[in-house]
Amino acid sequence: MNSLASSLLAATEGEATSNPIIPEWFEVIWGSIAFFLLLIVMWKLALPPIRRAMEARTERIQGDLDAAASAKAEAEELRASYDSRIAEANAEAARIIEEARAAAEAVRQERLAAIEPEIAERRAQAEADIEAARERAMAEVRSDITSIAVGAAEQVVRASIDEAAHAQLIEDYIERVGN
Template identity: 90%
Template sequence: MNATLSTMASGLLAATEGEATSNPIIPEWNEVIWGSAAFLILLIVMWKLALPPIRRAMEARTERIQGDLDAAASAKTEAEELRASYDSRLAEANAEAGRIIEEARADAEAVRQERLAAIEPEIAERRAQAEADIEAARARAMAEVRADITSIAVGAAEQVVRASIDETAHAQLIDDYIARVGN
């Protein structure tokens, strides 16, 4: 290690004394000057020639994006207006449907009332006919009952007249009459 230090020290001493040994890390001054000049020339060329088209492209892109954003906002507004229009039309259609349904119900009720009114005289006529039939049947039944009672009474009177009246015969006659009426 001492040997390497001494060789390095002798190399530094020789470099300071004017010997021309080049260092690979530190460039020469003339390379630094030419590199800086080339960089400045390229920077000026890029600034003058390349920067304006890049700026224009960036501005065009910004304008296009802004235009797209504006178009999207206007499309959104238009869509909301269209939706509001559809919603109002739908509400109107629902109201119209309700009105039509209500009219149909009213018409159906009117037709029902008309039919009931048309049938009412027939129902009243049939009711009157049924009541007349019932009254006639009642009258016939009463006439038949009267006829039966009269015939039974006449029969009982015939038997009373034919038979001699004594108390056992009279009781027997009444029992026979009651038995016939019961049947």
């Protein structure tokens, strides 16, 4: 506390004491000279490379931005090209599928047309076979009826009639039964 009191006392008495905040005049002059010398050296030696580096960096960034923009435009063009190719491929696929369907339908119609005569022939053959079987069945039925009628007639008449008369009687009987 003694030093504080002595400082206050010396300040009031007018004694010149040095202020720690305000520098001496010779320090200000030498500091200013050093500052300006350093400023000039920096201005001449350091500022041009710094400017060149900044300009190179700016140009590189601008070049990268331009390259990115051109790459984006190219990518958009490629995408549009691929989209159009995909659309063309889909249209071509649809056309090929439609042609295949038409060809399959034509083959089906052709095969049906080729088989129709065979089907008609087989149907006619089946009808002829059915008619022949019906005729055979009728002939068998007639022969069975003939033998039954002969047997019945022999029992009824019990007399012997010649063969021609038998056949005539049977034929008349069959005609009556058939009608």
